[in-house]
Each structure stands twice: as C-alpha cells, then as structure tokens.
Amino acid sequence: MKEYWTSLASILGVFAFCQTILQTVFPPELRFASVKLFNRIFNCFSSYCYFDITEIDGVNTNELYNAVQLYLSSSVSITGNRLSLTRAVNSSGFTFGLANNDSIVDTFNGVNVVWEHVVTQRQAQTFSWRPLPDEKRGFTLRIKKKDKSLVLNSYLDYIMEKANEIRRKNQDRLLYTNSRGGSLDSRGHPWESVPFKHPSTFDTLAMDPQRKKEIMEDLRDFANGQAFYHKTGRAWKRGYLLYGPPGTGKSSMIAAMANFLGYDIYDLELTEVHNNSELRKLLMKTSSKSIIVIEDIDCSINLTNRKNSTNSSGNSSRGYYDSEIRGSGVGGCGGSGCGEDGGNSITLSGLLNFTDGLWSCCGSERIFVFTTNHIEKLDPALLRSGRMDMHIFMSYCSFPALKILLKNYLGCEDGDLDESVLKELEEVVELARMTPADISEVLIKNRRKKEKTVCELLETLKLRAEMNEKNGVLRGKNNNGVVEEEEEEEEQEKRALDSESPKQESEIEDNCKEGEEEEEEKIK
Ligand SMILES: Nc1ncnc2c1ncn2[C@@H]1O[C@H](COP(=O)(O)OP(=O)(O)OP(=O)(O)O)[C@@H](O)[C@H]1O
Ligand SMILES: [Mg+2]
Incomplete structure (x- = not known):
C-alpha cells in the first residue's frame, strides 16, 4: 500500500x-x-469526472448555481470553522453557505460526491451588457465516472427541488396587488407586492372543526397531488368559493390557507382590469404555489348587462357567458371606451377562461378563491362544477366556533367555564346569529378579565337573540318556531347552488354513506 x-x-x-x-x-x-x-x-x-457550475452563464444568472448554494446551506454543519452567511431579500431567516474555496462531501442514494466552492478574481473586465462582479464564482462537483448518470438523471433535479423548498421556507410570503391595472412596471411586472404577514391560521379560525378538517385535508391533497393531476390529465389547480355574511371569516380563511400551504397571495382587483387580454397578462405573471383571490365577486359582476344585451329578436347579441364585468355596478370600468363594443371591458367568459380555460394552466399549483356575501347573485356559470371545486359557507358563529374564540381570546379550555354558563351559551349563540367578527369584538374588550367578559358576552348574545325573536315575531315564524328569514336565506343559497352545480358534496357524501351502510347490511 x-x-x-x-x-x-x-x-x-x-x-x-x-x-x-x-x-x-x-x-x-x-x-x-x-x-x-x-x-x-x-x-x-x-476515475473522477468534474462538473463546473458557474454563477454567471454568459450574461445570465445561472439558476443552478443559486440552487446548489441553497441546497448546500442545509448540508453545511454550523460547527465548520468558516462559513458564509446570507440573508435574502424578503427573507426572515439566515442561510449558511460554503466559504470560498472550501469543499464538502454530500451523499445521494449511497453515492458520495464532493462539492467545492471555487472563487477566483476576474482577470479583466470583458465586454458585457451589464457590469460583471469582480469575482468569478462557481461550484465544482466531483463524482466518480461510474456515477455520472446518477448526477445527470436525478441528483440535479433533487437539488433544484430541495432549493425551492428551502427558499419557500426562508422567504416571507408576498401579497400581490394589481393596483396599476394591467400596466407593467420598469421590470415588466404588472403586480406590486408587499410582505404578507397576516397572522390568521386554521387554529385561530372559528368554524365547525369537522368542516375545517375537511378543508385542510382538501388543501393538503391538492398540494401533494402533482402525480394525481398529471395522471388524470387535469390542470394542477383548485377553486374555492367562500360565501356568507360579512365578518364570518372569508378573508381570514384565505390568509389561513396561504399560511397553511406557504403560498403567495395575488389579490386581483377586477375593477382595475380593463379587458380580457389584461386579465390574461396578469394571470401569466403569477407564480406557481399561489392563491389568486377575487374578493366580493358579486360586486364586480354587472349581470344586468347580459339582459340589456338581448337584441330585438330575443336572441342574446353576446354569448351566454359574455355578461360584462365591471366595478360594483357604479362604473368601476370608468374612463372612456368602456363598453361592449369599445373592447375596453372584461367579460364573464374572460374570467372563466382565466379560471378554467386554456390559460388557467400556464404555471401550475394554483388555487383560485372567490368570495361573496350574496351567492344567489352569482351567475350560474361561475357556480357550475369544475369551476369552483369547493363551496364553503361561512356562517354565523356556532357553538363549536364560539368555543374556539373563547380559547383563542380568553385562553378558556374545555373545563375552565361553568357547565351552566356553557349550556346557556350553547342555547343562545345560534339564536343570536352574531358573526365571529362581532363576538371577537366583545371578547377583545376586557380580555384580561375572563369572567366579566364571558358574562358580558352572554348578555350580548341574549339581547341579540331576543331582538331576533322580536323581529321574528314581526315577520312570523313557521311551525317549528324558526325564523323564516333564515330559511329563506338558506333556500336562496340552495337555489343558487342547485341551478347549475350538481348536488352539494355533503348530500352526495350522505347518500354514499347510506349506500355503504346498505351494502354492509347486505354483506351481513
Ligand atoms: N371565523 C372567524 N374566526 C376567527 N376570527 C374571525 C372569523 N370571522 C371573522 N373574524 C374576525 O373578524 C375580522 C373580520 O373578518 P373577515 O375580514 O375575515 O370577514 P369577511 O367574511 O371577509 O368579511 P367581508 O365579507 O366583509 O369581507 C377578522 O379580522 C377576525 O378578527
Ligand atoms: Mg373579506
């Protein structure tokens, strides 16, 4: 030897x-x-071969260099003698890196590879359209010749994937808005962004725990569903329609979704968009792993235009889906040239193409969320299945939701409150028909004095229940003593949903359960 x-x-x-x-x-x-x-x-x-990955490839930044740098930051031990430390823009965390001309061994699928960070001085400034850094940086990967195919086939893909994951984890998420309409900034972006720091999570969201669990599972399945969507030939996207009275947590739910999945949010202000092509441009400039939100969609759609567009022969002069969309019915389109023939307007068909047409799948892993206070005002075309995959009703505060608020605001766990008080709260909360926003206002006022706050809440709920009952007496109750208005509202929702979309998921599930039970019976 x-x-x-x-x-x-x-x-x-x-x-x-x-x-x-x-x-x-x-x-x-x-x-x-x-x-x-x-x-x-x-x-x-x-017996080795070497791969050089330079920081700048010609005049372009080499994405792979950045990915390797990030990937190695998760492998470099903090106990090393010399490490480089960085903090990226929009990042809340630090990343460790390999110091100049240092090397590290990495293992992938049982194969050892060596990474060296090579930094040399740039000889002379060569001609370039943009100034180049004084130092030439790069990574050299040393690997046994027999393992070459491993690197080319899977190791580099693995590194890219890991780097993206680390980037997402380190980076604060962004909230984008199209306040400039569809016009581009100097870098060619139509969206403006601010760091997204909304604290709402599924833990803080007060709603039925079972429904909450279903939504979280749906989101998780979506995020892990790349292979499924590929196999079934579907674009990797999902739509949620959140509806319910103001202050029931629709916007909070969107923030919770973003925080749960670690996605960016694109808050699309439809009234700022002038035509379908602008809408398409905006969509093209959204990144994957994002939630595209249109709040109060009923306020952006002027359905009367569809009726107005019917010509004398009774046929619609525009297609069924070509109802015009504009701001709040008060001329959100504004300015001149806004109208059917001016081409300076967006149409429902444009919006539908945006969500499920060919353009919706440029990019992937995107969630569309529409919110509305009045589902019955929405065009059935928006409600039909395949458009919005899940319809989520955000209701007035229920007893399970109230318990979540009590826990979050006052720290009241299950056994902390008197049984009698809990019972009273349970009886009165549904009748009071208060939104979680209203209830949290009461809770936040004296949050340091638990008993006083709970007592105050109980009184407020009772008062509201009484008021509702009085109004109910005025409007009349049905045989069951339930306020008719409530039923009417639910009926409206049902009508809106039934008009085009198939049966409610819960209904189908119930039928399935019945079917399953029948089958079990038969087997027995
Ligand atoms: N379900 C809920 N869980 C926890 N907090 C809630 C909930 N709903 C409302 N809140 C509280 O009320 C505030 C307003 O709620 P949010 O903006 O989410 O309501 P919204 O349904 O979007 O209302 P709008 O229809 O007016 O847009 C939130 O900041 C939050 O503090
Ligand atoms: Mg809202």
Missing part, C-alpha cells in the same frame, strides 16, 4: 514539475496546448 502511495506521489510530482517547466520556458500558446494535453492524459487515468 505504501509503495502505491509513493508511486502516485512521484507521478503527481513529475506532472507538477513538467507543468512548471512548461509555464516558465514555453510561449503561452504552446503552454496552453500542453496543459490541455496533460489534463486530458490525467483525466484518462482519473
């Missing part, structure tokens, strides 16, 4: 000596050719 090392050392010694002689004696051209020749001979005998 010792002999082997001695001979290897002498070969390398001779090699180095020859190179030195060449460098001092021969002219540069000859020197360059001979160094190349030596390298070739050396590479023939070496």
Whole structure:
C-alpha cells in the first residue's frame, strides 16, 4: 500500500514539475496546448469526472448555481470553522453557505460526491451588457465516472427541488396587488407586492372543526397531488368559493390557507382590469404555489348587462357567458371606451377562461378563491362544477366556533367555564346569529378579565337573540318556531347552488354513506 502511495506521489510530482517547466520556458500558446494535453492524459487515468457550475452563464444568472448554494446551506454543519452567511431579500431567516474555496462531501442514494466552492478574481473586465462582479464564482462537483448518470438523471433535479423548498421556507410570503391595472412596471411586472404577514391560521379560525378538517385535508391533497393531476390529465389547480355574511371569516380563511400551504397571495382587483387580454397578462405573471383571490365577486359582476344585451329578436347579441364585468355596478370600468363594443371591458367568459380555460394552466399549483356575501347573485356559470371545486359557507358563529374564540381570546379550555354558563351559551349563540367578527369584538374588550367578559358576552348574545325573536315575531315564524328569514336565506343559497352545480358534496357524501351502510347490511 505504501509503495502505491509513493508511486502516485512521484507521478503527481513529475506532472507538477513538467507543468512548471512548461509555464516558465514555453510561449503561452504552446503552454496552453500542453496543459490541455496533460489534463486530458490525467483525466484518462482519473476515475473522477468534474462538473463546473458557474454563477454567471454568459450574461445570465445561472439558476443552478443559486440552487446548489441553497441546497448546500442545509448540508453545511454550523460547527465548520468558516462559513458564509446570507440573508435574502424578503427573507426572515439566515442561510449558511460554503466559504470560498472550501469543499464538502454530500451523499445521494449511497453515492458520495464532493462539492467545492471555487472563487477566483476576474482577470479583466470583458465586454458585457451589464457590469460583471469582480469575482468569478462557481461550484465544482466531483463524482466518480461510474456515477455520472446518477448526477445527470436525478441528483440535479433533487437539488433544484430541495432549493425551492428551502427558499419557500426562508422567504416571507408576498401579497400581490394589481393596483396599476394591467400596466407593467420598469421590470415588466404588472403586480406590486408587499410582505404578507397576516397572522390568521386554521387554529385561530372559528368554524365547525369537522368542516375545517375537511378543508385542510382538501388543501393538503391538492398540494401533494402533482402525480394525481398529471395522471388524470387535469390542470394542477383548485377553486374555492367562500360565501356568507360579512365578518364570518372569508378573508381570514384565505390568509389561513396561504399560511397553511406557504403560498403567495395575488389579490386581483377586477375593477382595475380593463379587458380580457389584461386579465390574461396578469394571470401569466403569477407564480406557481399561489392563491389568486377575487374578493366580493358579486360586486364586480354587472349581470344586468347580459339582459340589456338581448337584441330585438330575443336572441342574446353576446354569448351566454359574455355578461360584462365591471366595478360594483357604479362604473368601476370608468374612463372612456368602456363598453361592449369599445373592447375596453372584461367579460364573464374572460374570467372563466382565466379560471378554467386554456390559460388557467400556464404555471401550475394554483388555487383560485372567490368570495361573496350574496351567492344567489352569482351567475350560474361561475357556480357550475369544475369551476369552483369547493363551496364553503361561512356562517354565523356556532357553538363549536364560539368555543374556539373563547380559547383563542380568553385562553378558556374545555373545563375552565361553568357547565351552566356553557349550556346557556350553547342555547343562545345560534339564536343570536352574531358573526365571529362581532363576538371577537366583545371578547377583545376586557380580555384580561375572563369572567366579566364571558358574562358580558352572554348578555350580548341574549339581547341579540331576543331582538331576533322580536323581529321574528314581526315577520312570523313557521311551525317549528324558526325564523323564516333564515330559511329563506338558506333556500336562496340552495337555489343558487342547485341551478347549475350538481348536488352539494355533503348530500352526495350522505347518500354514499347510506349506500355503504346498505351494502354492509347486505354483506351481513
Ligand atoms: N371565523 C372567524 N374566526 C376567527 N376570527 C374571525 C372569523 N370571522 C371573522 N373574524 C374576525 O373578524 C375580522 C373580520 O373578518 P373577515 O375580514 O375575515 O370577514 P369577511 O367574511 O371577509 O368579511 P367581508 O365579507 O366583509 O369581507 C377578522 O379580522 C377576525 O378578527
Ligand atoms: Mg373579506
């Protein structure tokens, strides 16, 4: 063994000596050719191959360099003697990196590879359209020749994926808005962004725990569903329609979804968008892993236009889906040229193409969320299945939701409150028909004095229940003593949903359960 090392050392010694002689004696051209020749001979005998990943590839930034840097930051041990530390824009965390000209061993699928961070001074400023950094940076990957196919096939993909994951984890999420309409900024972006720091999570959201669980599972399935969507030939996107009275947590739900999945939010202000092509441009400039939100969609759609567009022969002069969309019915389109023939308007068909047409799948892993206070005002085309995959009704505060608010605002756990008080709260909360927003206002006022706050809440709920009952007496109750208005509202929702979309998921589920039970019975 010792002999082997001695001979290897002498070969390398001779090699180095020859190179030195060449460098001092021969002219540069000859020197360059001979160094190349030596390298070739050396590479023939070496069992390793090398991949250089430079920071700048020509004039473009090499994405792979950044990815390797991030990937290695998760492998570099903090106990190393010298590490580089960085904090990216919009990031709330620090990342460790390999110091200049340092190396590290990584293992992938049982194969060892060596990464070296090579930093050299740039010789002279070569001609370039943009100034280049003084230092030339790059990573050199050393890997056994026999493992070359592994690197090319899967290791680099793995690195890119890991780097994206780390980037997402480190980076604060962004809230984008199209306040400039569809016009582009100097970098060609139509969206403006601010860091998204909304604290709402599924833990803080007061709603029926079972429904909450279903939504979280649906979101999780979506995020992990790349293979499924690919297999079934569907675009990797999902739509949620959140509806319910003001202050029931629709916007809070969107923030909770974004925080749960770690996605950015694109808050699309439809009234700022002038036509379908602007809408398409906006969509094209959204990134994957994002939630595209249109709040109060009923206020952005002027359905009367569809009726107005019916010509004398009774046929619609525009297509069924071509109802015009504009701001709040008070001329959100504004300005001149806004109208059917001016082409300066967006249509329902444009919006539908945006959500489920061919354009909706440029990019992937995107969630569309529409919110409304009046589902019955929405065009059935927006409600039909396949458009909005899940319809979520955000209701007035229920007893399970109230318990979540009590826990979050006052720290009241299950056994903390008197049984009698709990019972009273349970009885009165549904009748009071207060929104979680109203209730949280009461809770936040005296949150340090638990008993006082709960007592105050109970009184407020009772008062509201009484008021509702009085109004109910005025409007009349049905045989069950339930306020008719409530039923009417639910009926409206049902009508809106039934008009085009198939049965409610819960209804189908119930039928399935019945079917399953029947089958079980039969088996027995
Ligand atoms: N379900 C809920 N869980 C916890 N807090 C809630 C809930 N609903 C409302 N809130 C509280 O009320 C405030 C307003 O709620 P939010 O903006 O989410 O309501 P919304 O349904 O979007 O109302 P709008 O229809 O007017 O847009 C929130 O900041 C939050 O503090
Ligand atoms: Mg809202």
